[in-house]
Amino acid sequence: MVERQLRRRGIADERVLAAMGEVPREAFVPERARRRAYHDGALPIGAEQTISQPWIVAAICQGLELSGDELALEVGTGSGYSAAVLAGLAREVVSVERFAELATRARTTLAELGFANVEVRVGDGSLGAPDRAPFGAIAVHAAAPAAPATLLGQLEPGGRLVVPISGRGADMLTALRATEAGIEERVIAPSRFVPLIGDEGFRER
Numbered sequence: 001m002v003e004r005q006l007r008r009r010g011i012a013d014e015r016v017l018a019a020m021g022e023v024p025r026e027a028f029v030p031e032r033a034r035r036r037a038y039h040d041g042a043l044p045i046g047a048e049q050t051i052s053q054p055w056i057v058a059a060i061c062q063g064l065e066l067s068g069d070e071l072a073l074e075v076g077t078g079s080g081y082s083a084a085v086l087a088g089l090a091r092e093v094v095s096v097e098r099f100a101e102l103a104t105r106a107r108t109t110l111a112e113l114g115f116a117n118v119e120v121r122v123g124d125g126s127l128g129a130p131d132r133a134p135f136g137a138i139a140v141h142a143a144a145p146a147a148p149a150t151l152l153g154q155l156e157p158g159g160r161l162v163v164p165i166s167g168r169g170a171d172m173l174t175a176l177r178a179t180e181a182g183i184e185e186r187v188i189a190p191s192r193f194v195p196l197i198g199d200e201g202f203r204e205r
């Protein structure tokens with residue numbers, strides 16, 4: 001996975017490649033899908049949600065340009081896999097999931113694997129975690145209509161936010177950085193994500 005799916009497709013941050021190599025993805029995949037755990041795509045995890053394709057998790061982490069000292073916020077815990085990767089790259093992770101059933105399972109898996117620096121919360125992650133802000137890095141794993149203003153407001157100076165922004169043909173995975181002069185923006189790649197449902201996301205259908 002690391003060589004074929006990640007390095008060959010432009011993931012060059014050695015810390016990200018090492019973290020991806022260390023987290024056992026099969027532990028986050030439901031029993032029936034385990035033999036496809038390292039498949040080059042998303043897999044169902046229940047509640048009509050998916051564990052993201054490995055490349056997407058790596059591209060988000062690379063876009064965050066993590067040094068290891070950051071308090072990071074993640075929106076969309078899902079299976080807990082990307083939180084585990086992030087936990088190897090940042091000092092501490094607060095991860096928010098809207099489905100309690102997924103959050104509970106992710107919490108259990110992360111605890112069983114010994115990840116002590118991840119807190120999983122249930123709620124609307126489009127509003128961030130104001131009690132823990134500011135964050136050095138924020139990763140959003142669901143497509144937003146626009147960069148959520150509340151999340152941008154929870155970045156520390158120099159902090160990075162990676163978020164897929166919903167578009168007509170594709171969602172644009174976008175990296176934003178809070179600078180003294182304002183917000184710098186760079187598109188990482190087009191992709192497809194489930195929608196961010198919440199106050200600063202889309203309405204539930």
Ligand code: SAM
Nearest residue numbers: 051076078079081082097098124125196197198
């Ligand atoms: N990163 C996850 C993993 O490694 O398994 C997969 C994330 S999945 C593609 C997107 C997740 O975002 C879903 O679990 C979905 O329920 C969640 N989500 C959507 N809107 C949300 C919101 N406003 N707050 C928190 N979670 C949200």
